[in-house]
Amino acid sequence: xxxxxxxxxxxxxxxLTRFGRRLGSEGWPLEQVSCWIDWLAEICTxxxxxxxxTFASGVSLAHGWTEGxxxxxxxxxxxxxxxxxxTTAVLRLRLQQxxxxxxxxxxxxxxxxxxxxxxADIADVSHLEADAVMVVLADLVQQTFTAGExxxxxxxxxxxxxxxxxxxxxxxxAILDETRSRSLLRAARILAWIEDLPAASTQIDRYMADLSV
Numbered sequence: 117x118x119x120x121x122x123x124x125x126x127x128x129x130x131x132l133t134r135f136g137r138r139l140g141s142e143g144w145p146l147e148q149v150s151c152w153i154d155w156l157a158e159i160c161t162x163x164x165x166x167x168x169x170t171f172a173s174g175v176s177l178a179h180g181w182t183e184g185x186x187x188x189x190x191x192x193x194x195x196x197x198x199x200x201x202x203t204t205a206v207l208r209l210r211l212q213q214x215x216x217x218x219x220x221x222x223x224x225x226x227x228x229x230x231x232x233x234x235x236a237d238i239a240d241v242s243h244l245e246a247d248a249v250m251v252v253l254a255d256l257v258q259q260t261f262t263a264g265e266x267x268x269x270x271x272x273x274x275x276x277x278x279x280x281x282x283x284x285x286x287x288x289x290a291i292l293d294e295t296r297s298r299s300l301l302r303a304a305r306i307l308a309w310i311e312d313l314p315a316a317s318t319q320i321d322r323y324m325a326d327l328s329v
């Protein structure tokens with residue numbers, strides 16, 4: 117990290133990602149890893165150290181930490197076998213990361229992120245039909261959200277953790293319009309809406325329990 121900071125300052129984003137990935141895989145909490153970067157920025161008083169305090173640097177560190185941390189989780193807990201999407205175990209981890217990152221930057225999580233929920237009515241169909249609906253729906257959602265959003269599935273719902281922009285309502289409407297053009301999804305009566313994040317990280321488990329069916 118220090119060598120990159122002073123010798124190749126343009127590569128600090130990649131160095132932070134690698135640093136976060138390594139320590140995340142070893143089980144260190146993101147809050148502690150972020151503190152070490154803050155201490156490094158305080159120790160290094162020269163201009164290159166300012167790059168450690170930017171929002172982009174925080175995102176790079178958190179992204180690497182998430183990748184590394186997931187390696188310590190069992191694969192079957194992280195991925196849905198039918199759709200290939202991540203499970204809500206990953207979403208819980210990402211939400212925790214969002215809250216820790218925002219706390220470090222003194223920002224409100226809801227200023228930056230929202231959660232989109234897409235629900236399919238598959239309770240009264242066969243397992244084969246239900247799986248087919250979720251595979252097609254997952255493919256549609258992945259085609260719609262292609263900027264690295266966290267997309268997860270639990271039961272009949274798909275969750276998408278997205279950046280909070282004024283385009284969200286239009287994107288949700290576009291998904292619903294597309295589902296109405298596909299007979300399999302039209303029969304499943306797809307609903308989609310936008311949810312605020314919980315008020316605090318301590319409420320994440322209850323928040324996910326309330327949204328899961």
